[in-house]
Amino acid sequence: MSVLLEVKDLKKHFPIRGGILSRVVGSVKAVDGVSFAIRKGEVLGLVGESGSGKTTVGRTLLRLIEPTGGRIFFDGQDITDLPKDKLRPYRRRMQIIFQDPFSSLNPRMTVGDIIAEPLVIHGLGKTQEERTERVAELLKLVGLSPDHMRRYPHEFSGGQRQRIGIARALAVAPDFIVADEPVSALDVSIQAQVVNLLQDLKEELGLTLLFIAHDLAVVEYISDRVAVMYLGKVMEIASARELYRNPKHPYTEALLSAVPIPDPTVKRERIVLQGDIPSPINPPSGCVFRTRCRYALPECAHTVPELKQVGPGHYKACIRDDIL
Ligand SMILES: Nc1ncnc2c1ncn2[C@@H]1O[C@H](COP(=O)(O)OP(=O)(O)OP(=O)(O)O)[C@@H](O)[C@H]1O
């Protein structure tokens, strides 16, 4: 299958200003050299602890924030430096679903206007009538009723609001969607419904997804492949099945040890990571994970590990081949 989206050595460093002259005194290395490709129709899961740079990756690849370095390719086109007017047709094809369905929908707009807004922005659906028809169709697509278009966001539950956010993202018929923790703010009982909806929509509409989550358990089911991020870098990437059964990076091993296993006969050691995630302002030298890694060697402080192949379609950024 052909590649729809690719990032090469993507970097986003946020400047830190200080002093009375507000000079740049440092930078937050939120994303620091990330490379991956997503094939057409594929779901790539992106997981990692809070602050590992997942949202920054998602927003940078849509160019909602500008990268500090690296390249972004969409459908074969390098979009990294495209000026706004030339970016527009690509913008339509790439949409985002936000984490918090409570703050991402304008409370003063009706659901109909919220969903129709991207149509207006992109000059699709010329007449009010056409737009209303499209909104009704979208509401049905996400399991809501066309009557809901006259109501306001506060009249809906969290799960319903996230469906509205999904309908809005789908309005302009995108090919690619960044779903940034679309279920993290929802009750656990509702999470599976929304993940199932995304899975169905993906099949029905042939979407390609970057599905961001904290939790490995959430992405396992929907993802074809999973990339694990830590402190602005990808630590491991593999098919979902391979990553869960055969993790090769110590960070993935630790994350997985926190995921409950349904089979009570299988025992997995719970690995508690010591300390907090270090600051991306001043990340550890060498391997950024080494300060919390139980397999770290002295040389891990000196060598920045490259992502290297350890199996079919399986890559890890770790110099130790004698573990896991
Ligand atoms: N606009 C900004 N200015 C400065 N620093 C930022 C900005 N946005 C994000 N950061 C920092 O970049 C790092 C990565 O943040 P990001 O939101 O991408 O992480 P995340 O993996 O999405 O975390 P979470 O799971 O909490 O959503 C964090 O240290 C964050 O504080």
Ligand SMILES: [Mg+2]
């Ligand atoms: Mg985030």
